[in-house]
Amino acid sequence: MSTEQVAAELRRAVIQKRKQYVMGGALVNGFAKLNSAFPALADLLMMNQYGKKLQSFFGKARGAETKSSLALKAGLAMVIFSVALYGVIFSLPLVPISTANKLALTPVLMVVSEIVFWVGGALAGRDVVSRYRNYLDPREWCKPKEKAS
Missing domain, CATH: 1.10.287 (Helix Hairpins)
Known part of the structure; x- marks a missing residue:
């Protein structure tokens, strides 16, 4: 997301006087609502795949290595x-x-x-x-x- 898009989203949230606002469009908003209602289902659908992508990008998670x-x-x-x-x-x-x-x-x-x-x-x-x-x-x-x- 560019800085202009972030600024536009923030402006929209202020105009609407929203206390909470999720940036990113309908898909992200829908996933945020799914996560708040059914967190286990949201984890099953998205977070496992996302975690694999993060692990492949960053390598092993900190603390994942075993102690001698x-x-x-x-x-x-x-x-x-x-x-x-x-x-x-x-x-x-x-x-x-x-x-x-x-x-x-x-x-x-x-x-x-x-x-x-x-x-x-x-x-x-x-x-x-x-x-x-x-x-x-x-x-x-x-x-x-x-x-x-």
């Missing part, structure tokens, strides 16, 4: 180690050191634990972290499991 086994294991180990560091924070009152040292160690352990967690998450990958986050979320523990049919 070593990076995955190292990432998971770092995430587990960060949880262990938080456990050390809770055990500090039981350690026979001065209160000043305990107060100094607490924020240091918290910062180190967060850094280790995020680096481990980056190594393991977004999908792995989001999957295990659901396992560790206490709100999910009491919900009934959905049965696969």
Whole structure:
């Protein structure tokens, strides 16, 4: 679409005082309405084909490559180690050191634990972290499991 066509479409939308306006003609408007009413059907009809075209143009999608086994294991180990560091924070009152040292160690352990967690998450990958986050979320523990049919 040329800039003149875009300007004409915008002018038409302002004149009609439209809050929403889909540029591109009747076919695009029809597809937008189909997508809002039946998104699964719209995906089936158009988006799968469009996705294939985009993939052939841009190559593999970002994140589609698999993580190496070593990076995955190292990432998971770092995430587990960060949880262990938080456990050390809770055990500090039981350690026979001065209160000043305990107060100094607490924020240091918290910062180190967060850094280790995020680096481990980056190594393991977004999908792995989001999957295990659901396992560790206490709100999910009491919900009934959905049965696969």
